[in-house]
Structure formats: structure tokens, C-alpha cells
Amino acid sequence: MGKKIDNINKNMIEWAIKRSGYSTEDFYLKFPKVKEWIKGQKLPTLKQLENFTHKVNVPFGYLFLDFPPNENLPMPFFRTGKNKATKVSLNVYHTIQIIQDRQEWLTGYLNENDFPDLKFVGKFNVKSDYLEIVNDIRLTLNLKDNWASKQKDWEEALNVLINQIEDAGVIVTFNGIVGNNTTRKIDVSECRGFVLVNKKAPFLFINASDAKAAQMFTLIHELAHVWLGESAGFNNQNMIPSNDPIEVLCDKVAAEFLVPELPFKKKWETTNDYRELSRFFKVSQIVIGRRALDLNLITKKVFFSFYNNYIHQINNKKTQSSGGGGNFYVTAKKRVSLRFASFVNNAVNENKLLYRDAYRLTNLKGNTYSKFISKHLY
Numbered sequence: 001m002g003k004k005i006d007n008i009n010k011n012m013i014e015w016a017i018k019r020s021g022y023s024t025e026d027f028y029l030k031f032p033k034v035k036e037w038i039k040g041q042k043l044p045t046l047k048q049l050e051n052f053t054h055k056v057n058v059p060f061g062y063l064f065l066d067f068p069p070n071e072n073l074p075m076p077f078f079r080t081g082k083n084k085a086t087k088v089s090l091n092v093y094h095t096i097q098i099i100q101d102r103q104e105w106l107t108g109y110l111n112e113n114d115f116p117d118l119k120f121v122g123k124f125n126v127k128s129d130y131l132e133i134v135n136d137i138r139l140t141l142n143l144k145d146n147w148a149s150k151q152k153d154w155e156e157a158l159n160v161l162i163n164q165i166e167d168a169g170v171i172v173t174f175n176g177i178v179g180n181n182t183t184r185k186i187d188v189s190e191c192r193g194f195v196l197v198n199k200k201a202p203f204l205f206i207n208a209s210d211a212k213a214a215q216m217f218t219l220i221h222e223l224a225h226v227w228l229g230e231s232a233g234f235n236n237q238n239m240i241p242s243n244d245p246i247e248v249l250c251d252k253v254a255a256e257f258l259v260p261e262l263p264f265k266k267k268w269e270t271t272n273d274y275r276e277l278s279r280f281f282k283v284s285q286i287v288i289g290r291r292a293l294d295l296n297l298i299t300k301k302v303f304f305s306f307y308n309n310y311i312h313q314i315n316n317k318k319t320q321s322s323g324g325g326g327n328f329y330v331t332a333k334k335r336v337s338l339r340f341a342s343f344v345n346n347a348v349n350e351n352k353l354l355y356r357d358a359y360r361l362t363n364l365k366g367n368t369y370s371k372f373i374s375k376h377l378y
Contacts, residue, residue: 003045096194
């Protein structure tokens with residue numbers, strides 16, 4: 001038997017259970033030994049405590065603290081409607097920590113190598129004209145007004161956008177789980193995405209569990225935050241933002257960037273078929289519906305009915321086609337970002353970063369990391 005641990009803080013065990021999203025009653029039913037620790041009937045072994053921390057996703061040392069640590073969000077987290085969240089789930093919080101860790105490292109690396117600040121970060125503010133912001137984003141991304149029409153479809157247009165955004169100096173990452181842990185999913189209803197903004201290395205995070213059809217709008221909404229110099233997270237339930245002025249402005253920018261008002265109204269006069277409009281503007285049908293709502297061409301009732309049916313169809317297709325796990329390295333490419341991976345690789349080759357730190361920053365280890373680098377960067 002292992003050595004018994006007698007100096008843990010019982011209050012911290014209860015806190016860790018609640019923090020992980022369990023009710024204490026449900027947790028005790030699944031793990032009755034933990035209840036015995038709380039009541040002082042038994043003492044845990046070191047191995048048992050380690051297993052407990054893995055189940056509730058807390059650092060081992062937390063169990064010996066007198067009080068829970070402050071876990072403040074580095075940005076506001078907006079909810080559709082009026083409420084701004086002060087707390088998020090553990091999965092979202094840990095994802096923010098992962099991205100924040102990457103940003104802190106990359107910012108330091110860019111500073112050490114005398115990379116200039118990105119001039120477009122914080123170039124505008126909440127009082128700026130959304131049309132000016134849209135035009136500046138297009139200019140910075142080197143995209144002409146009719147760029148989307150040259151793409152085969154909206155999926156290809158999304159890939160072009162991601163490439164242009166990263167070329168401009170912004171890191172774009174997609175993930176639907178915490179790191180590579182498939183048991184820790186990020187709920188779309190809580191988090192569609194977030195953006196961490198600074199002058200050197202802005203990071204956009206998009207929930208890969210969200211419908212791909214909605215990701216393009218989220219991407220440009222987040223990008224608008226970069227131009228305003230404002231970090232934020234959001235759920236944008238049913239693709240509707242909170243009532244915060246910055247959120248409303250970012251939505252205006254996203255809508256106008258993807259589907260310009262004047263061409264859209266002109267096209268709407270001849271057809272209101274979402275499929276046809278989707279093919280013309282190279283955006284998903286969801287974005288078309290959202291634009292029609294913005295311009296009061298349809299009611300909220302009509303939009304929500306369409307949106308819910310569309311998402312339902314997408315989910316059904318996912319269920320029917322599920323079976324394979326997909327290509328790990330293709331998925332890793334989006335989870336890590338090739339731009340970010342190239343900086344990590346450069347730092348390793350320059351002996352400025354240990355491999356163990358490269359593994360931590362990319363969530364890839366050993367041969368998996370080496371194969372990813374050789375497959376996607378060379």
C-alpha cells in the first residue's frame with residue numbers, strides 16, 4: 001500500500017469537484033472513497049490523490065492550498081443578450097490558458113527577434129465607422145472586393161481567408177476539445193470562439209465543434225476585435241451577438257466584409273434562394289440568412305427557423321458519416337496553426353527553445369511532433 005497523505009485541505013477537494021462541473025452528490029456516488037476522505041474516515045494515498053486530480057482536472061498542488069486560487073479571465077466573455085459571463089466552464093478556461101501560454105511565448109520570441117508591432121492592431125475604436133474597418137481589413141489582407149467570387153465554393157473561400165489572416169501576422173487555431181483530450185469537449189453553446197489581442201501576436205480561437213458553415217462569420221467577427229484592439233470571448237447563440245457596443249460593431253464588420261450590403265440587396269431583388277446566394281457570395285447559407293436578418297429582409301422568427309433546421313441537417317449528416325477519426329495530422333495543423341508551428345520550429349533549430357517546451361506549446365510529443373513538422377513545414 002502507498003503512503004497515506006494527511007495534510008490535504010478537504011475544502012479544496014470539495015472546491016475541485018464543483019469546479020469540474022460535478023455536483024458533490026453525483027461525484028460521491030461514482031467515487032465513494034472521496035466522500036470518506038472528506039469525512040475524515042480514510043486517508044488517500046499519493047496515487048489516489050493523483051488519480052483524483054486527473055478526474056477533476058486540477059494541478060496536484062492545489063489540494064494543499066488554504067484557499068482556491070484566483071482564476072480570472074484575461075478578457076470579457078460575452079453572452080448573447082445582456083449578460084457578460086464572469087466565469088466559464090473548466091474546459092473553456094483551460095483552453096484559454098493554452099492559447100494564452102502560446103501567445104506569451106510567441107510575443108517574447110518576436111520581441112527578442114525585433115519583429116515590429118502589427119500596425120492594424122487597435123487601429124480603430126468602438127466609435128469608428130464599420131465601413132472604414134471593413135475596407136482596412138480588406139486592404140491589409142490583400143483581398144479585392146470581388147475576391148470571394150474567384151473561389152470555387154465557400155469552403156475554399158474560408159481557407160483563403162485563414163491563409164491571408166495568418167500571412168498578415170495573426171494566429172488562427174481551431175479546436176473542439178481541450179488540447180488533444182477527446183473526453184473534454186468545448187460546448188458551442190458556451191463558446192463559439194475567443195480572441196486574445198496584443199500588438200505582436202494576436203490569437204484567434206474558433207471552436208471546431210461548431211458548424212463549419214458558421215465558422216467563417218466567427219472568424220471575421222474575431223478579426224474585427226483585433227482591429228479594435230479588444231480581447232473577448234463569446235457564444236453568439238444562434239449567431240446573434242450580445243448587446244455590447246463592441247460586439248455589435250464586430251458583427252457589422254463581419255456581415256459587411258462577407259456579404260456587402262449593396263450587392264446583396266440588388267441580388268435579393270432577383271432571388272431570395274439561400275443556396276443560390278450562397279454560391280454567388282461564396283459564404284454559407286447560414287451567413288446569407290444572417291445577412292438577410294441584419295438588413296430586415298426577413299424576420300427573426302424566419303431566421304431562427306431556418307438556422308435551427310440547417311444546424312439540425314448538418315448534425316444529422318455528421319452522425320450518419322461518423323465512423324472514422326479523420327487524419328490526426330490534418331487536424332493538428334488546424335489546432336496548432338502552421339504560422340505558430342513555424343516559429344516554434346525556428347526557435348528549436350536556433351537552440352532558443354527546448355524540445356520539451358516545443359512539445360508543451362504544440363500539444364505534440366516526440367515522434368508525433370517530428371512527423372508533424374516534417375509533414376507540414378518542409
